[in-house]
Amino acid sequence: MDVLEKLAILTDAAKYDVACTSSGVDRSGQPGKTGSTVASGICHSFAADGRCISLLKVLMTNQCVYDCKYCVNRTSRDTQRTAFAPRELADLTINFYRRNYIEGLFLSSGVLKSPDYTMERMIEAIEILRTEYSFNGYIHVKSIPGADNSLIQRMGLLVDRMSVNIELPSEDSLGQLAPQKTPEAILRPMGLIRAGIEENKSDLVVYRHAPKFVPAGQSTQLIIGATPDSDHRILTLSEGLYKKYNLKRVFFSAYTPIVDDPMLPSLFSAPPLLREHRLYQADWLLRFYGFTANEIVDAKNPNMNLAIDPKCNWALRHLDQFPIEVSRASYERLLRVPGIGVLSARKIVQARRTCSLTFEGLRKLGVVLKRARFFVTCQGKVDEGVIIRPDTVLRGLLSKNDLRMLPAASGDQMTFLDVPDMARSLGGMPVNAYGYLPEKGTRENAKQYEFGIHI
Ligand code: SF4
Incomplete structure (x- = not known):
């Protein structure tokens, strides 16, 4: 098999990994024009300064001795297998780079023979x-669960970012769907990478030219919707990972049903993309807005309300804390207002030192008031036409389109108790235990909606 055939197979097999984000643009080459956006395996990621960089996203091999039930590369699947030799992959990458197709490499792999053997081949290619080739571009590598500590150390000194995919959010799910992987095999390398990064920071203070260890930090990926794990489980796990392993990012990947197995969602289910989106919003609240996982969801209400974003959902459940007065509220309190982000909160804090803020003034500052106007006052006054009452706020937060789809509420009053019904009418609800819209006649349809929508 020639290298281009291998490339086609191994880039296709890598597409389910989301820890490297893709632009989603799908434009093929046209006569008379130069370039296309569908070249095999080229995806886009973002540098720390926001710059978009294109990466060759590929597997070292799609052969795997493990049999994770949710994976297209599992050993029991009948599919065409291949592997790059380390030099083939290195040559391919440098040639793509010299032609200006890519700026870096995102490398993952199935487990060929053993985790150590696979890591050694990946290290050889990157060395x-x-x-x-003195390649100085960005390299992100997925560490192979179960690989020896010394190999992780060696790899860490060669690459910019490393990630260890957790994939399944609980030990039970891991035991059922990926029995050959153990929590120890996943968490040990994470601990090692964290320790290595911290040690390296102290080394760099003393020896400025010491080699850098995983300078862009580590990340992980969780599959959403392959198991009945709740949002509460996923968010408390993410919170713990940020604290304990100092992760840069936890990526969420909506499970695409590609495997027919009684333990997995039916092949007819759509990927739970809205749930993935809400989890990313909640993750943002954890990382930048000072929320805890238990404030967003809790054991009593373990799943997010998919009809509205998690910050609005939190605010609606804590209306007793609103409205807040923009001229006096602390920066942290401002960040809790739906629609006010880090930038707007900073602008408000700065502007109110020199002037009295009004709603008009906030608009001029560039603060988007579409949602915020239901939760703040300026000089003790609410915005024109706003009545702060649960039902009016809720109506204000939903778009006209959403409202047209709502079931008729009793009279004009809409209460929080209507929200689950409303949510069922919105955006493809209801969700089932996997976060999917069940289809008629599928296995999920028969299941109870154990994880209903909550407010
Ligand atoms: S170890 Fe990785 S590649 Fe192999 S079956 Fe499991 S998820 Fe797939």
Whole structure:
């Protein structure tokens, strides 16, 4: 098999990994024009300064001795298998780079023979790139669960970012769907990478030119919707990972049903993309807005209300804390107002030092008031036409389109108790235990909606 055939197979097999974000643009080449956005395996990621960089996203091999039930590369699946030799991959990457197709490499792999053997091949490819070709571009590598500590150390000194995919959010799910992986095999390398990064920081203070260890930090990926794990489970796990392993990012990947197995969602289910989106919003609240996982969801209400974003959902459940007065509220309190982000909160804090803020003034500052106007006062006054009452706020937060789809509420009053019904009418609800819209006649349809929508 020639290298281009291998490339087609191994980039296709890598597409389910989301820890490297893709632009989603799908435009093929046209006569008379140069370039296309569908070249095999080229995806886009973002540098720390917001710059978009294109990466070759590929597997070292799609052969795997493990049999994770949710994976297209599992050993029991009948599919065409191939593997790059380390030099083939290094040559391919450097040639793509020289042609200006890519700026870096995102490398993952199935487990060929053993985790150590696979890591050694990946290290060999990257060593050729870094030493023989002096490649100085961005490299993100997925560590193989179960690989030896010394290999993780070696890899860490070669790459910019490393990630260890957790994939399944609980030990039970891991035991059922990926029995060959253990929590220890996943969490040990994470601990090692964190320790290595911290040690390296102290080394760099003393020796400025010491080699850098995983300078862009580590990340992980969780599959959403392959198991009945709740949002509460997923968010408390993410929160713990940020604290304990100092992760840069937890990526969420809506499970695409590609495997027919009684333990997995039916092949007819759509990927729970809205749930994935809400989890990313909640993750943002954890990382930048000072929320805890238990404030967003809790054991009593373990899943997010998919009809509205998690910050609005939190605010609606804590209307007793609103409205807040923009001229006096602390920066942290401002961040809790739906529609007010980090930038707007900073602008408000700065502007109110020199002037009295009005709603008009906030608009001029560039603060988007579409949602915020239901939760704040300026000089003790609410915005024109706003009545702060649960039903009016709720109506204000939903778009006209959403409202047209609502079931008729009793009289004009809409209460929080209507929200689950409303949510069922919105955006493809209801969800089932996997976060999917069940289809008629499928296995999920028969299941109870154990994880209903809550407010
Ligand atoms: S170890 Fe990775 S590649 Fe192999 S079956 Fe499991 S998820 Fe797939």
